[in-house]
Amino acid sequence: MPKHTRSSDGALTDASVLEHIRNLPHSRATYKQLVKELRLVGEDRSGLEQVLDRLCERGTLAELKSGHYIVVGVNPEYVAGRVSIHRDGYGFLIPDPGTENVQGDVFLPPPEAGKAMHGDRALVRIGRFDKDGRADGEIVRILRRAHITVVGEFRIRKRGNFVAPSDDRLQQWIEIPDGLEMPPNRQSVDRVGAEPRHINSVEDLDGMIVNVEILEFPEDGDNAVGRVIEALGYPEDFGIDVEIVIRKHHLPHQFPDETIEQAKRMSPAIDASEYARRRDFRDLDIVTIDGETARDFDDAVWLERLPNGHYALQVHIADVSHYVLPGTPIDREALNRGTSVYFPDRAVPMLPVELSTDICSLRPQQDRLVLSALLEIDRQGDTVSQEFTRGVIRSAERMTYTNVYRVLEGDPAMRERYQKLTDRFELMRELALLLNRKRSKRGSIDFDMPETNIELDMSGQMIGVTRAERNIAHRIIEEFMLAANEAVASHLEQAGIPALYRIHEKPDGKRVADFEEIAAHFGYSLGVGAIPVKRYPMVQKRRDGRKTRRDITMAQEIDISSRNYQRLIAKIAGKPEERILSYLMLRSLKQARYSNINEGHFALAASAYTHFTSPIRRYPDLVVHRVLSHYLDTQEALLDEHQLKEVGDDTSFTERRAADAERELIEQKKVKFMEERVGEHFDALIISTTKFGFFVELTDLFVEGLVPMETLQGDRFLYHENGRKVIGERSRKIYSIGDRVRVQLDRADTVERKLQFAVIDESGERRRKKKR
Numbered sequence: 216m217p218k219h220t221r222s223s224d225g226a227l228t229d230a231s232v233l234e235h236i237r238n239l240p241h242s243r244a245t246y247k248q249l250v251k252e253l254r255l256v257g258e259d260r261s262g263l264e265q266v267l268d269r270l271c272e273r274g275t276l277a278e279l280k281s282g283h284y285i286v287v288g289v290n291p292e293y294v295a296g297r298v299s300i301h302r303d304g305y306g307f308l309i310p311d312p313g314t315e316n317v318q319g320d321v322f323l324p325p326p327e328a329g330k331a332m333h334g335d336r337a338l339v340r341i342g343r344f345d346k347d348g349r350a351d352g353e354i355v356r357i358l359r360r361a362h363i364t365v366v367g368e369f370r371i372r373k374r375g376n377f378v379a380p381s382d383d384r385l386q387q388w389i390e391i392p393d394g395l396e397m398p399p400n401r402q403s404v405d406r407v408g409a410e411p412r413h414i415n416s417v418e419d420l421d422g423m424i425v426n427v428e429i430l431e432f433p434e435d436g437d438n439a440v441g442r443v444i445e446a447l448g449y450p451e452d453f454g455i456d457v458e459i460v461i462r463k464h465h466l467p468h469q470f471p472d473e474t475i476e477q478a479k480r481m482s483p484a485i486d487a488s489e490y491a492r493r494r495d496f497r498d499l500d501i502v503t504i505d506g507e508t509a510r511d512f513d514d515a516v517w518l519e520r521l522p523n524g525h526y527a528l529q530v531h532i533a534d535v536s537h538y539v540l541p542g543t544p545i546d547r548e549a550l551n552r553g554t555s556v557y558f559p560d561r562a563v564p565m566l567p568v569e570l571s572t573d574i575c576s577l578r579p580q581q582d583r584l585v586l587s588a589l590l591e592i593d594r595q596g597d598t599v600s601q602e603f604t605r606g607v608i609r610s611a612e613r614m615t616y617t618n619v620y621r622v623l624e625g626d627p628a629m630r631e632r633y634q635k636l637t638d639r640f641e642l643m644r645e646l647a648l649l650l651n652r653k654r655s656k657r658g659s660i661d662f663d664m665p666e667t668n669i670e671l672d673m674s675g676q677m678i679g680v681t682r683a684e685r686n687i688a689h690r691i692i693e694e695f696m697l698a699a700n701e702a703v704a705s706h707l708e709q710a711g712i713p714a715l716y717r718i719h720e721k722p723d724g725k726r727v728a729d730f731e732e733i734a735a736h737f738g739y740s741l742g743v744g745a746i747p748v749k750r751y752p753m754v755q756k757r758r759d760g761r762k763t764r765r766d767i768t769m770a771q772e773i774d775i776s777s778r779n780y781q782r783l784i785a786k787i788a789g790k791p792e793e794r795i796l797s798y799l800m801l802r803s804l805k806q807a808r809y810s811n812i813n814e815g816h817f818a819l820a821a822s823a824y825t826h827f828t829s830p831i832r833r834y835p836d837l838v839v840h841r842v843l844s845h846y847l848d849t850q851e852a853l854l855d856e857h858q859l860k861e862v863g864d865d866t867s868f869t870e871r872r873a874a875d876a877e878r879e880l881i882e883q884k885k886v887k888f889m890e891e892r893v894g895e896h897f898d899a900l901i902i903s904t905t906k907f908g909f910f911v912e913l914t915d916l917f918v919e920g921l922v923p924m925e926t927l928q929g930d931r932f933l934y935h936e937n938g939r940k941v942i943g944e945r946s947r948k949i950y951s952i953g954d955r956v957r958v959q960l961d962r963a964d965t966v967e968r969k970l971q972f973a974v975i976d977e978s979g980e981r982r983r984k985k986k987r
Contacts, residue, residue: 242286274358300333321352333384334361366462369420395442464876473544478567500611512577530699531585535830536840553869555832559669588699596653619688650694658777658820704823719807730803795953808867811859890963906934920970
């Protein structure tokens with residue numbers, strides 16, 4: 216048997232078997248073939264079966280009906296990814312990051328989409344390509360189910376009891392067999408401000424929102440089968456929207472008993488031995504700077520000017536790794552959650568509150584353990600020396616962004632209140648602006664995109680939506696955290712230690728080409744020139760057995776840097792089209808993610824970047840703390856590349872899951888807020904056009920909705936795909952991306968979370984359709 220397929224203890228390794236199959240023709244092999252090629256006998260054969268099972272379970276290998284195992288993402292005939300189902304029944308497979316054999320998403324017609332549920336990870340066989348390299352496919356196997364549970368409305372019908380999923384992308388109702396309707400706890404879930412409802416019969420469940428455990432998954436369009444495990448309440452109940460979103464996105468929200476018990480046993484007291492092995496920073500007037508409502512304080516900062524004119528920046532981060540050890544109940548649940556999730560009226564923390572808001576949180580006037588980045592920065596903004604150490608601090612003040620801003624703006628009361636810190640805050644502003652100029656000079660992209668701030672009343676009802684304020688105090692913390700994250704990443708990379716990086720890859724050619732097409736209508740360009748394309752010969756077998764050959768065209772990797780984006784951002788600054796082009800530029804970029812392979816950070820123009828500064832609310836930061844601490848102690852690696860890849864993949868997923876949940880709840884609250892404003896008029900910006908109308912964003916409220924084609928008055932309007940315009944047949948009236956229009960809110964659908972608008976004329980009236 217080849218030596219490279221065994222570990223040091225003689226066992227087969229997952230990585231080596233995977234690499235062996237990867238190097239075979241078409242990256243596929245059968246079990247018998249592997250036994251023969253690896254010369255396996257006796258127990259080694261069962262060991263191979265276990266390795267193959269693990270690789271298939273992780274989705275790095277897929278077993279076909281033919282008995283062949285293929286390497287996912289390498290074999291050109293197959294692609295793996297996440298299934299996204301449209302409410303109209305068709306779907307797409309969104310390929311895994313790094314997939315090279317397809318351009319964009321793979322279209323799944325309704326019969327194929329019916330084999331999966333939205334969010335499932337699936338293996339798809341490519342059926343055909345169109346001339347642009349877009350692929351159609353058929354689902355071969357579900358690699359991982361996304362929905363072990365489904366939240367929805369319980370409905371009693373003549374043919375049985377069903378649950379209609381709250382997620383309209385889950386097409387099939389879930390059948391609830393007799394005897395499986397009643398939840399174990401016959402009382403609705405306890406929510407602050409809501410009376411629990413007692414459930415005495417199946418009839419009591421009719422119309423209630425329930426959570427269902429899936430017992431049988433749907434196949435070929437059949438209904439799934441499940442049992443009710445929770446009754447949440449009625450759709451109009453207070454706080455039900457948050458409960459639905461939490462379960463719809465499968466956010467872990469109840470800590471297991473063993474996790475709570477471990478957290479309660481932890482003591483905030485620090486041993487004398489711990490003080491002895493750490494550097495003492497308690498005499499320094501270190502401060503935290505956070506939002507008014509923050510309770511989990513991850514980071515604290517301190518700054519002074521050195522005799523040589525350089526800046527001595529200290530960034531102290533809560534040493535969560537001291538308290539949360541690998542493999543413990545708290546650690547397992549933290550990995551499961553991946554990140555804290557923040558809703559307008561509550562948070563779902565990654566760590567139990569005993570840690571997140573107390574023991575680990577850098578609360579003022581209390582001794583706290585930290586992992587510190589000590590940076591010396593010269594007058595050009597370059598880090599000339601860096602040191603990392605364990606420490607203990609005592610925060611001098613719990614500052615807010617608002618109060619620091621008021622100090623720096625010269626507010627007499629604030630300057631008097633914080634007179635001992637005023638000079639230090641002014642020095643922090645000086646360094647933050649220097650670091651920002653340095654980043655800008657190297658090509659870092661800084662989109663000034665507005666973030667929404669949801670305003671709630673005392674009962675949790677939304678009363679307004681405004682642009683979230685950003686001031687110089689936000690910039691100070693942002694720049695200091697960026698500097699610390701880069702310093703840790705470069706330190707670990709230079710040491711040759713396997714680590715977890717925050718990477719942001721270059722945008723792909725197709726998305727850049729799409730942006731360039733729209734930008735050209737405004738007279739702008741990223742300046743990348745012609746997008747290179749490559750033609751691939753493709754032979755397809757028709758149903759009648761005949762073969763057809765044609766070329767497909769795919770956009771290739773382009774020579775683009777963050778400076779291309781930066782220059783365009785500068786050109787459009789202050790122009791009417793700035794908002795829409797910034798929005799479209801942002802959409803052309805890829806999502807940042809976590810990886811064991813350092814590929815740099817495109818948007819930050821950083822050669823190495825990681826997340827180190829928020830271990831209370833992000834699991835990757837906790838892993839980086841462990842890696843760095845272990846290296847400080849032993850000068851050795853803690854985790855191997857395979858372990859780090861798994862953590863990177865898992866936490867990239869949980870990050871997207873949290874972001875999707877946060878975004879959905881905000882959109883729900885926006886629609887609910889707009890429900891009472893039907894008939895009102897608003898200024899809006901056209902942000903995208905389609906064959907069925909165009910989408911607008913309200914200028915003042917940051918709310919989006921659709922203007923359907925059939926509501927456009929005075930002419931027959933058609934969508935022109937080449938120019939992405941909606942044009943009147945006779946009048947030649949044009950609606951384009953970036954146009955400003957006046958609209959009236961016609962409908963607010965709180966069930967489907969959609970807003971529908973109509974364009975009004977200059978007089979404020981909806982023009983009547985001309986008779987033909």
